[in-house]
Amino acid sequence: MTQGITESDWKLFRKLHPVLVERFCERILHELDAVSADDAKTFHQRYTDIYKLIERRDKELANAFDDLRRSSALMQIIASYGRGLLTEDELNGFSQELVNVVRSLTHERHA
Numbered sequence: 218m219t220q221g222i223t224e225s226d227w228k229l230f231r232k233l234h235p236v237l238v239e240r241f242c243e244r245i246l247h248e249l250d251a252v253s254a255d256d257a258k259t260f261h262q263r264y265t266d267i268y269k270l271i272e273r274r275d276k277e278l279a280n281a282f283d284d285l286r287r288s289s290a291l292m293q294i295i296a297s298y299g300r301g302l303l304t305e306d307e308l309n310g311f312s313q314e315l316v317n318v319v320r321s322l323t324h325e326r327h328a
Contacts, residue, residue, distance in 0.1 A: 222290050226311045230290045233307060238282050240302045245274045291318070299323045 222230070252266045281296040294311070297303040298319050308316055 237297045
């Protein structure tokens with residue numbers, strides 16, 4: 218995979234990209250709901266926690282999904298799969314070579 222991903226993998230990833238971004242944002246919004254509903258903290262503490270969460274997640278969002286290019290697609294696919302945003306069915310839609318790379322690299326991170 219040193220040459221980047223295949224054209225068919227690139228086309229599939231471009232199709233999935235907005236779905237993955239939506240899933241990530243949905244996850245963030247659920248986290249924000251939980252922080253906001255934490256009655257054990259003051260409103261100021263919750264505000265501060267929400268601010269920090271948004272700041273942190275915004276950086277993650279940018280690192281994982283900004284700069285959509287074929288040359289960066291593999292790393293974005295790996296990041297999406299590692300975060301649980303890309304389903305097994307979606308991953309299996311890619312070429313077997315890409316699937317093997319993604320699984321081997323995400324397995325190493327979780328081991």
